[in-house]
Amino acid sequence: MALEQDIANLVESTNQLTSVIDNKAKTIDAKMAQLDNRVAAKEAQVDQFIQDATPETRYEQTITIGGSKDYLYPVWWRFPGNEEGVSKLTVSRHYSWNNNTKPLNPASGHQAGLLLQLEGNAYAWNGDSNFMNIKRFYERYNNTVSHVDFRLNCKAEKIDSSKDFYGGGEDGTLGPWHCTYSGLYLRGGGLTYRITKNWKGDVAFHDGSDMDRRNTYESSQANWTVRWFVEPIPFTERKAPIANTIPYVNHPYTPPTPTAAQ
Structure with missing residues (x-):
């Protein structure tokens, strides 16, 4: 009877340990998921920074x-x-x-x-x-x-x-x-x-x-x-350019609209 009780106690201990391990694993998985999300967010920020910082193609x-x-x-x-x-x-x-x-x-x-x-x-x-x-x-x-x-x-x-x-x-x-x-x-x-x-x-x-x-x-x-x-x-x-941001300031001539496709 003592042997059976010892076995039962061992099984109970094992089950408790397994439960603890499962809970720890779930906690670790949740932490890893949070970490993955943070890494993904940082990667997106870096990608956006690189895109914004890259100069226009010349x-x-x-x-x-x-x-x-x-x-x-x-x-x-x-x-x-x-x-x-x-x-x-x-x-x-x-x-x-x-x-x-x-x-x-x-x-x-x-x-x-x-x-x-x-x-x-x-x-x-x-x-x-x-x-x-x-x-x-x-x-x-x-x-x-x-x-x-x-x-x-x-x-x-x-x-x-x-x-x-x-x-x-x-x-x-x-x-x-x-x-x-x-x-x-x-x-x-x-x-x-x-x-x-x-x-x-x-x-x-x-x-x-x-x-x-x-x-x-x-x-x-x-x-x-x-x-x-x-x-x-x-x-x-020579006619010097006139720097001005107003469209057409240097080209007032407006041609007639073509009557056929060019």
Whole structure:
């Protein structure tokens, strides 16, 4: 009988110990779950911090404008539309770039500093927001940029003389006639510039290898016709940018609405 009682006591003790262990295990599981939740929350905070701290992707294009320092050469591009939000483009150069050839200041390494920061969206014939703001503009030692406009300053001509002329500039004058590109003009003479954007794709530019025109767009519709082209212009015709965050402040011209798809 004593042996049976001892066995019964041992079983009871074992059951009690098992219950204690089960309770401890449940407590540990609950603590681990709390810890997992806290770790997950911290990981989410870290991920958000990294996302917020990561700078916007930048696409750089370095260009050299040859030709003559006494001429300005066209540069043109098309901002993405609303699907990309506000697009950014900066044209810059360090003041000492090209100090080996010294095209502007023969006696100094200080050639020309430039920082031109633009924001924009789409182009004149697009159905999206369609604007360009000059956010910042800074030049030092020598002037290098001109004719900054949401509508690329260009010249125009008819393709078909029997049709009406579209837009302005039929007299051959330089003006903001272009409805598919934005643009500006940069000083030549072998100067180096850096284009920094937040969207993919290079800007187009006249490299100054000749003085020939570059045809940029042409169309001949049922009732109208036009060809837009750009070419170097004398530096004496320079028009300095006006930094202003008001849309269209530097481009008041509004073209008529096309009567057919471009």
